[in-house]
Amino acid sequence: MKLVVNQRRYDVDVDPETPLLYVLTDDLKLKGPRFGCGLAQCGSCSVLIDGKETRSCVTPVSAVGEGAVTTLEGLSQLYAKEKGLAAAPALHPVQKALLDEQAPQCGYCYNGITIKAAELLSEKADPSEGDIREAMDGHLCRCGTYPRIMKAIRRAAAEMRK
Amino acid sequence: MNAIVQTSFARRSLLKGAGALIIGFGLGLDGKSALGAPAVQDPKSAASWIAVGNDDLVTVYLGKVELGQGNGTTMLQLVAEELDVPVSKVVAAQVDTMRSMNQGATVSSSSIQVAGQQLRLAAADIRQELLRRASAKLGVPADKLSVSGGVVRGGGKTARYAELVGPGTQEIALTGKAPLKDVAQYKVIGARTPRRDLPAKIDGTYTFMQQASVPGMLHGRVVRPKGQGGYGHPPKVKAIDEASIKHLPNVRVVRQRDFVGVVAERQWDAVRAAEALKVDWELPASLPGDVKLYDKMRSAKTVDSVVLKEGDGAQAGDHVVSGTFHTPYQAHAPFGPSCGIADVKADGALVLCSSQDVFALRDRIAAVAELPKDKVQVQYLEGSGCYGHSCYDDAALAAVVMSKAVGKPVRVQFMRWDELGWDNYGPAHVGEVRIAAGKDGRLTSYEYQGWHHGWQIEETSEYLASGKPVREFNKGVGSLIVNKQDAGGMYDIPNRLLLNHAVPGLDGYLKGANLRSPMDLSYSFASEQLIDRLARLCALDPVEFRRRNITDERWRGVLEAVAKAANWQSRAQAPAANGDVVKGRGVALGTHRASMAGAVADIEVNRRTGAIVVKHVYAAMDCGIAVNPDIVESQIIGMSIQATSRVLKEAVTFNETNVTSLDWVSYPVLRFGEHPDVTPVIVPSRNPSIGAGEEAIPAVGAAIANAFYDATGKQLSEYPMTPERVLQALRA
Secondary structure, three states: EEEEEOOOOEEOOOOOOEEEEEEEEHHOOOOOOOOOOOOOOOOEEEEEEOEEEEEHHHOOOOHHOOEEEEHHHHHHHHHHHHHHOOOOOOOOOHHHHHOOOOOOOOOHHHHHHHHHHHHHHHHHHOHHHHHHHHHHHHOOOOOHHHHHHHHHHHHHHHHHHO | OOHHHHHHHHHHHHHOOOHHHHHHHOOOOOEOOOOOOOOOOOOOOHHOOOEEEEOEEEEEOOOOOOOOHHHHHHHHHHOOOOOOOHHHHEEOOOOOOOOOOOOOOOOOOOHHHHHHHHHHHHHHHHHHHHHHHHHHHHOOOOHOEEEEEEEEEOOOOEEEEHHHHOOOOOOOOOOOOOOOOOOHHHHOOOOOOOOHHHHHHHHOOOOHHHHHHOOEEEEEOOOOOOOOOOOOOOOOEEEEEHHHHHHOOOOOEEEOOEEEEEEEOOHHHHHHHHHHEEEEEEEEOOOOOHHHHHHHHOOOOOOEEEEEEOOOOOOOOOOEEEEEEEEEOOOOOOOOOOOEEEEEEEOOEEEOOOOOHHHHHHHHHHHHHHHHHHHHHEEEOOOOOOOOOOHHHHHHHHHHHHHHHHOOOOOEEEHHHHHHHHEEEEEEEEEEEEEEOOOOHHHHHHHHEEEEEEEEEOOHHHHHHHHHOEEEEOOOOOOOOOOOOOOOOOOOOOOOEEEEEOOOOOOOOOOOOOOOOOOHHHHHHHHHHHHHHHHHHOOOOOOHHHHHHHOOHHHHHHHHHHHHHHHOOOOOOOOOOOOOOEEEEEEEEOOOOOOOOEEEEEEEEEEEOOOOOEEEEEEEEOOEEEEEOHHHHHHHHHHHHHHHHHOOOOOEOOOOOOEEOOOOOOOOOOOOOOOEEEEEEOOOOOOOOOOOOOOOHHHHHHHHHHHHHHHHOOHHHHOOOOHHHHHHHHHH
16 A cells, blocks of 8 residues: 655555554654544544645544645645655754743643644634634643743744744 | 763764664663663763763763653753853763653653752763863862853963763763752852754754654554543454455454554555554443532542641631532643654564653563663654653553554554543542631631542553553552642641542542643642632732731741732732623742742633633742753743633543543633643752753642632632533623
8 A cells, every 4th residue: 555654655555444543653653643432533643635634543544545745744844845845854843832932731632732733733723712712622731831832833923824 | 882982973973863773772881782772871970861972972861751841951051150161062862761761751840840859960070170180181170260251270270071081981980979069159050041943943853752753653543432432341342354454455354352553655645544444342431420429429439538738727717618629620631643663573672652751661561572671772753742741651552452462663653533532531520619718818627538539550552452451550659639839839827637538449430640740730729719719708818818827937038029020919809890801810830849830820801702801810829040041931821721721621422331522622722722821930940950841830720710700709619611611600
């Protein structure tokens, strides 16, 4: 089965029913997407497929088809491509803002948080607080770091508008 | 291990120690295989704690683990401060039973206060020894030397610590008598040092336990009834229909008594097989069901004790208020379910896990694997935040059982329903509280009677596999008694009586364990609501009422700090309410053991729908000197959100046979769209640093309840404060 992940082509030999998550973690050894619920309820496993945030834990790998999968690892590359930058920055602006705000505690949910925030900012340059709350509502953070995530997204948005 | 060692571990191995690295990484400092090598953990030797290398790196053999609370940064700050080295040159070795110091479980906000002090004393001893050596080398008296950035200066000459280490390993004794640095000289303590672990957590290169792997590893899943029954009333396997998974030929079923699991090379096969495998379970109807829980607890044959009796315990006072409060089982509910990897061989076992107490887990593993303790090596890898004793040990033990059965390394990843359904929940509680005050607004008597069972001892995998009877902690440190610090302990009350009623936990209840700020949310929710009721009877503002009853400077400090941050204005009367949405503001205090916290919450209540929205939380904490104010603020923010979640949304549901909270729908937690803004406040202090990871929980939860009283004039006797309960209270 062929897959495009982080702008690279892969050929994986798996049952087509296998959720994309297990292919990414076990076959491609990626550490961005991670298991949280297996029920599409929490956002831990999120990836972008053609730029849209998708729950990889309930997406059979056969359903990906020609879709371009981007994981946390490939986020800054994707950003560079979208922005027409010569080289990918070390971190996507959302990642940089999360680091600047020292937002994570355990950090386990930050894969999905980062993926979803990057999707939001690629679609809406200047989201309101309500926009951010609505977009991020499907991503749980059990450590309770939502307030710093909120600040970081606004900071990243401002940075990206420059 | 001996004192100042010649070389330090490569930093890469120390910080990333995960996955395939691990097996090959089982080497002691002496280069022998750690499996079977003598564990050199002499607490009298300072270098068992800290090693200064001749490469300028300082390695700390922490026994406390990073849980996302910042231990992996703050503990290093303490060492850097006492040693006078840049914090960037201090690294923590992976917590490992073969190498780390046993500093006890990473619980009860004890890291900074207890373990941190141990590290500081060790660092001070090493600094003194290095100064002695520098004095000899430079020919300058030690008292004429100064140190900064790991460089000793004096008489116009300098020597780096690394140059003073010398060849070979040298041991020095931990005297605990070397002088600690004066608070006025602190440079690293009190600094907003960025978290050491965050860059890798943000760029996706961090290895969580859930992402670790070892060569040849198989994937395991546990197979259990969905949701636990009564602790001590385990499910029994009547029959397993292996034909039910014959469409998955690469799966092997593991059974040991009533422990059932599946093992496969591919993770998806294990997941599918665990779902498909038909097991005929005998499920005893051992539970009261959540509806009848509190009646059962209240009428249980309890073991009663007097926790505290001050004064004559009389109920005298111009105003007497009382109430009965019910608070439910709540789950740790880590965002990523627990995971463990075990490689059990005939002559030893290596286990990777996210345990808060790797040493205690090692002993359990030894028993389950039938190996001597010194042949079991347990290494820590950070998992998803756990907030207390979640299923991490259970997952590790499940991996041990399965690895032993199949003779290969096995990784067990709990599914969401395993974690929520088989958690060691924060126990349910019944509180009967009676408080009295004089017309002058001074508290005269206070009585708190609390009913709850204790904490579990056996892990689920352990007792299912062994068939042995389970026990609960009902005496000693693991037992639960009404917390005298939190139940009215902040106030000056001449007569105070605290009674504990220990409910027999094996008599048809859920499995219990420590959940962040254990039980304090229950106590504060009950106690602080009655304090507000008294304030109103005395026609006093809630802050002013508390002020009148507190003389302790530190409690006064958090109260004033939070009132100031929130710009608290006197409000003796509930504001007039019009329209569907009414606003309220409440204040409350709370603690666990160490730090003191005060909170103000601003909420909105929709009187038509019953929905409560918490708009803003102000939370102040006195944790002594904040070692890293940014991390303390982050903790206060996280606790405020978690307390909001717990008091508004969270309760474990169950019927007579099993728990029914199995996913994020049946166990809802606060979502992004619902979160309040949080203003964290650190009360300036020169007092010794104490833990800062628990105490805001009870204060914030109770402040929300008091804001509801402010908004509606009603109080709720039970949380979570769901729309149904709100509407019921408003109708009453």
